[in-house]
Amino acid sequence: SPPQGYYTRRGGIGEAGDFVTSPEISQVFGELIGIWYVSEWMATGKPTAFQLVELGPGRGTLTGDILRVFNQLASLLSKCDVSIHLVEVSPKLSETQALMLTGGKVQANPEDKSAYMKGVSKTGIPIFWYRDIQDVPAGYSFYLAHEFFDALPIHKFQRTEKGWREVLVDIDPEVPDQLRFVLSPSSTPATENFIQLEETRDHVEVCPEAGVITERLACRIEKDGGAALVADYGHDGTKTDTFRGFRNHKLHDVLRAPGTADLTADVDFSYLRKMVQGRTATLGPIKQREFLKNMGIDLRLQVLLQNSCDTATREQLLHSYDMLMNPKKMGDCFNFFALLPHHRLVHPNKKDKPEAKSPLPPVAGFSELLLQ
Numbered sequence: 001s002p003p004q005g006y007y008t009r010r011g012g013i014g015e016a017g018d019f020v021t022s023p024e025i026s027q028v029f030g031e032l033i034g035i036w037y038v039s040e041w042m043a044t045g046k047p048t049a050f051q052l053v054e055l056g057p058g059r060g061t062l063t064g065d066i067l068r069v070f071n072q073l074a075s076l077l078s079k080c081d082v083s084i085h086l087v088e089v090s091p092k093l094s095e096t097q098a099l100m101l102t103g104g105k106v107q108a109n110p111e112d113k114s115a116y117m118k119g120v121s122k123t124g125i126p127i128f129w130y131r132d133i134q135d136v137p138a139g140y141s142f143y144l145a146h147e148f149f150d151a152l153p154i155h156k157f158q159r160t161e162k163g164w165r166e167v168l169v170d171i172d173p174e175v176p177d178q179l180r181f182v183l184s185p186s187s188t189p190a191t192e193n194f195i196q197l198e199e200t201r202d203h204v205e206v207c208p209e210a211g212v213i214t215e216r217l218a219c220r221i222e223k224d225g226g227a228a229l230v231a232d233y234g235h236d237g238t239k240t241d242t243f244r245g246f247r248n249h250k251l252h253d254v255l256r257a258p259g260t261a262d263l264t265a266d267v268d269f270s271y272l273r274k275m276v277q278g279r280t281a282t283l284g285p286i287k288q289r290e291f292l293k294n295m296g297i298d299l300r301l302q303v304l305l306q307n308s309c310d311t312a313t314r315e316q317l318l319h320s321y322d323m324l325m326n327p328k329k330m331g332d333c334f335n336f337f338a339l340l341p342h343h344r345l346v347h348p349n350k351k352d353k354p355e356a357k358s359p360l361p362p363v364a365g366f367s368e369l370l371l372q
């Protein structure tokens, strides 16, 4: 909701806000994701240009860490035309991102693109802001959605003896200013359209907007090349009731004071995979701790520990590593999922001439990174 929505009004990410995300915990997280994109760019023959498109960039920390990696690898990327495209609906957060990434030097409503704002990163890379993925220009692109799909609205359904019913929000007639959940008295357009025939669960959450955006990403990758990395807490079509609210880092009743708390539901990766409809290949979901381990987080931690001389910094590094990797913290509940063009995983003419081509390089993160 533009006037009353949580992200347009509050959007409290970070320690002083309502919830904290991996890039806000450790710079290493964004650095390893930056390396993932460079590794995919190299594996596909170093195209002369790519767009990095981030959906829901929050405070801009993740893009900032990725840009630092691109800058450190400037000699490798020197002949590549890189641009950043941020899809963000929150005016407040887009200001925070502009400050973080450009130092605040941005131009509103530029004429040359469908963007609502543009600027240049501190390292000289152009950055554009949009409200919708459809506004981002076509072209070879790397997409990133970190803790984005879980923020989009869901439908909730319940199986009853009379068939599927939708869980709806109603005004409680007994208590003033109080909302309550009710079951639809009959089937609804959503129960007719969003429940899969083969569904075995009794309670289901479906996020059609996440499905539509995933399908768009798959179409764009199929047509123009690139890859998408989706990281979020989620499951592979097994969980039933995950809708919850957070305010000041504590669980918050989702129906109380709407618009003042972060509302979230686990991402159903099996649903996203269905929405790709064979347009691209998919990898994962795999657990965050496996992905980061495969990307070399242990080695990166060792280097940072060796380079830091004070105890407080070393303790902070170890603490943030534990937050990201510990199965009881973020290590197990967060997952990584990728969309890649089919030819990235299988040679197009492998069937005809299996011996003709050298093997394709493995996709970093989803198998162990080969350090050469």
Ligand code: SAH
Pocket (backbone or CB within 6 Å): 007, 011, 013, 021, 022, 023, 024, 055, 056, 057, 058, 059, 062, 087, 088, 089, 090, 093, 131, 145, 146, 147, 148, 151, 152
């Ligand atoms: N990726 C960031 C922030 C995650 S919070 C991080 O990991 O720290 C979710 C982000 O998605 C916020 O930036 C929010 O403003 C944005 N957002 C929420 N709904 C959106 C929508 N429908 N379209 C575009 N951005 C949206």
